[in-house]
Amino acid sequence: MGPKRNLDNHNRMYIYAYYYALLYIARFNLTTLWGGRFTQSAHSDLWNFTVSHEDRRLLSFDIQASMAHVKMLAHCHIIPESECDEILKGLGTLLEESETNRFVFLDTDEDIHSAVERRLKEIIGDVAGKLHTGRSRNDQILVDLKLYLLQSARNRTRQLRELIKTFVAQADKTKNLIAPVYTHLQQAQAVSFAHHLLAYAWMFKRDLDRFNSLIERLDISPLGACAGGGTSLGIDPKHSANMLGFKNVFRNSIDTVASRDFVSEYAFCVSQSMIHLSRLGEEIILWSTKEFNWITLPDELTTGSSMLPQKKNPDMAELLRGKCSGAIGDLVAILSLQKNLPLAYNRDLQEDKTYLFRSDDTLEASLKASHALIASAKFHPKEPDPMILAIDLAERLVKKGVPFRSAHQMVGQLVLSLEKTDKSFSDVASTDLESQTDNLTFDDLRNLNLETSLRERQSYGGGSIASVERQIGQLLIFLEEGQGA
Ligand code: ARG
Numbered sequence: 001m002g003p004k005r006n007l008d009n010h011n012r013m014y015i016y017a018y019y020y021a022l023l024y025i026a027r028f029n030l031t032t033l034w035g036g037r038f039t040q041s042a043h044s045d046l047w048n049f050t051v052s053h054e055d056r057r058l059l060s061f062d063i064q065a066s067m068a069h070v071k072m073l074a075h076c077h078i079i080p081e082s083e084c085d086e087i088l089k090g091l092g093t094l095l096e097e098s099e100t101n102r103f104v105f106l107d108t109d110e111d112i113h114s115a116v117e118r119r120l121k122e123i124i125g126d127v128a129g130k131l132h133t134g135r136s137r138n139d140q141i142l143v144d145l146k147l148y149l150l151q152s153a154r155n156r157t158r159q160l161r162e163l164i165k166t167f168v169a170q171a172d173k174t175k176n177l178i179a180p181v182y183t184h185l186q187q188a189q190a191v192s193f194a195h196h197l198l199a200y201a202w203m204f205k206r207d208l209d210r211f212n213s214l215i216e217r218l219d220i221s222p223l224g225a226c227a228g229g230g231t232s233l234g235i236d237p238k239h240s241a242n243m244l245g246f247k248n249v250f251r252n253s254i255d256t257v258a259s260r261d262f263v264s265e266y267a268f269c270v271s272q273s274m275i276h277l278s279r280l281g282e283e284i285i286l287w288s289t290k291e292f293n294w295i296t297l298p299d300e301l302t303t304g305s306s307m308l309p310q311k312k313n314p315d316m317a318e319l320l321r322g323k324c325s326g327a328i329g330d331l332v333a334i335l336s337l338q339k340n341l342p343l344a345y346n347r348d349l350q351e352d353k354t355y356l357f358r359s360d361d362t363l364e365a366s367l368k369a370s371h372a373l374i375a376s377a378k379f380h381p382k383e384p385d386p387m388i389l390a391i392d393l394a395e396r397l398v399k400k401g402v403p404f405r406s407a408h409q410m411v412g413q414l415v416l417s418l419e420k421t422d423k424s425f426s427d428v429a430s431t432d433l434e435s436q437t438d439n440l441t442f443d444d445l446r447n448l449n450l451e452t453s454l455r456e457r458q459s460y461g462g463g464s465i466a467s468v469e470r471q472i473g474q475l476l477i478f479l480e481e482g483q484g485a
Contacts, residue, residue, distance in 0.1 A: 032110055032114065033110070033113070033114055033117060033132065033137070047110075050110070050347070051107075051109075051110055051111070052110070052111040052112070052350050052353070054353040054354050054357060055111055055112040055141070055144070055350075055353055056105060056112060056115075057148070057357065058112050058141075058144040058145065058148055059098045059103060059112060059115075059116070060095060060098045060099065061143075061144040061145075061147040061148050062112050062113060062116050062140070062144045063091050063094050063095045063098060063116060064095070064147065064244070065140065065143045065144055065147065065223065065240075065244060066091055066116060066131055067088060067091050067092075067095075068223070068240045068243040068244045069131070069134075069135055069223060069240055070084050070087045070088060070091070070130075070131055071084060071088070071239075071240075071243060072235060072236055072237075072239045072240040072243070073130070073133055073134060073235070075236065075239055076233075076234050076235055076236050076239070077234075078133060078134060078233055078234060078235065079130050079133060083127050083130055086124050086127050087120070087124065087127060087128065087130065087131055089124070090120045090123045090124035090128065091116075091120065093123055094116060094119055094120060094123070097119075103115075103119070106118070111137065111141075111350075112141075112144065113137045113140050113141070117131060117132065133233060134224075134226065134231045134233040134235040135223065135224070135226055135231075135235075136225075136226045136227035136228075136257075138225070138226070138227050138228060138257040138344075138345040139222050139223055139224065139225040139226055139227075139253075139256065139257060140223075141350075142222035142223075142225070142256065142257065143221060143222055143223045143244070145263070145353070145356075146218050146219075146220075146221070146222065146246075146262070147244065149218050149262070149263075149266055150215060150218050150219065152266075152360055152364075153211045153212075153214060153215050153218065153266070153269075154215070155364070156211050156269075156270075156273070156360075156363060156364070156367070157208050157211045157212060159364070159367040159368070159371070160204050160205075160207055160208040160211070160273070160367065161208060161479065162371055163204050163367060163370060163371050163374065164201045164204050164205055164208070164475060164478075164479065165479055166371055166374045166375045167197050167198065167200055167201035167204070167374060168198075168201055168472055168475050168476065168479070170194075170197050170374060170375075170377070170379065171194035171197045171198050171201065171468060171471075171472055172194070172472055173379075174192075174193045174194045174197065174379050174381075175192050175193075175194040175465055175468045175469065175472075176192070176465065177192065177193040177194075177379070177380075177381055178190055178191070178192065178193065178381075178383055178384065178450045178451075178454060179191060179192075179193040179196065179294070179381035179382070179383075179384065180384035180385070180388055181195065181196070181463060187384050187385050187387075187388050188388070189388060189391055189453075189457075189463065190384050190388050190389070190392075190450045190453045190454060190463070191454070191462075191463025191464075192454060192463055192464065192465050192467075192468045193379060193381045194465075194468045194472075195462075195463040195467070195468050195471075196283075196381075197374075197379075198468060198471045198472070198475070200276070200280055201471075201475055202471075202475075203276040203279075204273070204276060205475070205478065207269065207272060207273040207276060210269045210272065211269050214262070214265050214266060214269055216247075217262055217265065218262055218266075219246055219247040219248060220246060220247070220248040220249065220250055221237065221240065221241030221244060221246035221248070221249045221250065222250050222256045222257070223237055223240045223241065223244070224236075224237025224240065224241075224249070224250070224253075225237075225250055225253035225256035225257050226253060226257075227257070227345070228253055228254050228256075228257045228258070228343075228344035228345055229253055229254070230253050237249050237250070253344075254343050254344045255344075257344045257345040258341070258343045258344040258345060260334070260337070260338055260349055260352055261338075263334055263352045263356055264331070264334050264335055264338070266356060266360070267327075267330055267331040267334045267355065267356055267359050268331055270327050270330075270331070270359045270360055270362070270363045271324075271327045271328050271330075271331045271359070273363055273367075274320075274323065274324040274327040274328070274359075274362065274363055274366060275324055275328075277320045277324065277366050277367070277370055278320055278321045278323075278324035280317075280320065280370060280374075281316075281317040281318065281319075281320030281321040281324075281370075282317075282321055284297070284314055284317035284320075284373060284377075285314050285317050285318060285321070287381075288312075288314045288317075292382070293380070293382065294379060294380060294381045294382065295377050295378065295379055295380070296377070296378040296380070297312075297314060297373065297376070297377055298376045299312070300376075301316055301372055301373055301376060302314055302315065302316075303315040316369050316372075316373055317373065319366075319369070320366055320369065320370060323362050323365075323366055324366075326358070326359070326362055327359045327362050327363065329355075330355035330356070330358055330359035330362075331355075331359065333351075333355045334352055334355050334356060337349065337351055337352055337355075383450060384450065386424040386425060386426065386449075386450075387415060387418075387419075387424060387425075388450075388453075389425055389448050389449070389450070389453055390411050390412075390415055392448060392452070392453040392456060392457065393411050393414075393425065393440075393444060393445065393448055394407040394408055394410075394411045395407075395456075395457075396444050396448075396456075397410065397411070397439055397440060397444060400439070400444075402439045406439070407439075407440075410439060410440045411440070414428075414433075414440065417432075425445055425448050426445075426448075426449070428442070428445055429442075430442040
């Protein structure tokens with residue numbers, strides 16, 4: 001019994017070893033898209049180092065682009081209609097799996113393209129091998145990424161539009177409140193508080209415009225550039241571009257597979273919006289201090305201190321500031337990925353997705369947070385220091401014909417003397433002005449107050465209530481028409 005059993009075990013072990021060896025050798029030939037030329041399977045360190053997981057969020061775009069590609073192949077008689085139908089049916093199943101989150105990725109999937117082809121083969125068999133006819137992963141990754149970014153850019157513009165709408169609504173509520181505008185963080189001029197809020201609305205409108213103009217440059221199909229030099233197979237890139245809804249098609253296959261300036265631009269659009277949000281965050285932080293006390297945020301959007309019972313912290317605004325640094329870092333990483341790369345495609349470019357997706361996710365979350373903050377904030381700015389009226393007084397003198405430089409000098413001297421005695425313009429008596437020239441009279445100081453300051457300062461785009469109302473009107477037209485103001 002003993003020896004026989006050993007023999008059985010031996011045989012069994014031999015069979016297992018043979019089976020596993022076959023599987024191991026077959027593993028890479030079966031699951032990579034490039035096994036034929038290799039006599040050794042990939043080392044596990046290489047595999048773990050090179051595999052892309054970031055691109056998994058491109059799954060549905062990869063399937064849709066593959067559908068357009070295979071239809072184009074049939075349209076150009078490169079594959080028969082019957083095979084096209086088989087492949088389309090399989091891709092349809094994949095799309096369903098993707099949409100219902102049932103698509104299972106394997107450790108052996110090198111990237112999203114390999115995963116799709118592997119799964120397709122599992123479903124429809126060898127005909128799946130025809131899908132990659134006349135294309136390369138170099139143009140495929142680009143088409144996936146562009147479809148993804150077109151969708152994301154449109155989502156970001158929608159979010160920016162909502163944020164602008166909220167600023168406009170808050171501006172309308174606060175237009176009669178008077179606040180200082182600051183330069184060097186020192187009070188400078190009196191303005192309607194809404195002028196501050198609208199400053200942000202205009203920044204976010206430019207961010208929105210920037211995403212829209214990027215959409216024009218994203219809207220160019222790269223499919224058909226292949227590995228970088230085209231193909232002999234008689235494909236029609238315009239046909240697949242049309243089916244995917246692209247406005248234009250690439251002109252140069254090398255430039256196409258080599259270039260990621262659309263990625264840099266997207267990351268710049270994100271960074272610039274994040275910079276604006278970080279400035280808004282800083283303002284909210286400043287305004288929520290006891291010293292300023294210009295804003296009250298609802299409890300649900302603030303946090304407490306684990307030690308100090310009285311604290312109510314504007315953490316969301318602080319994180320807007322903090323997260324901006326990551327977005328700038330991601331932009332710099334994307335730019336430096338491309339520096340000095342020889343033409344055309346290089347694997348370095350796979351890394352772009354890590355930074356790009358992270359920064360876009362940051363913007364998406366930050367826009368959501370800022371919308372919540374602005375929509376629910378109560379604004380109660382403090383009136384400015386009365387000395388802020390100095391420029392209004394000087395401009396009254398200019399209106400009488402005094403050169404601005406002399407008016408500036410005279411009002412400056414008056415400010416100096418008032419400061420020494422801790423007085424302001426309203427405390428000036430007619431006798432106080434005797435030492436001044438005739439150009440600055442007691443009459444000039446009549447009705448010099450915050451309300452007249454705003455009323456008299458009617459310059460276009462300035463801080464008067466009329467200007468704020470005009471801006472609200474301009475922004476409402478933009479919001480209603482969905483185009484530039
Ligand atoms: N995973 C690659 C990327 O994200 C796709 C192209 C790979 N091409 C190649 N020949 N390895 O950029």
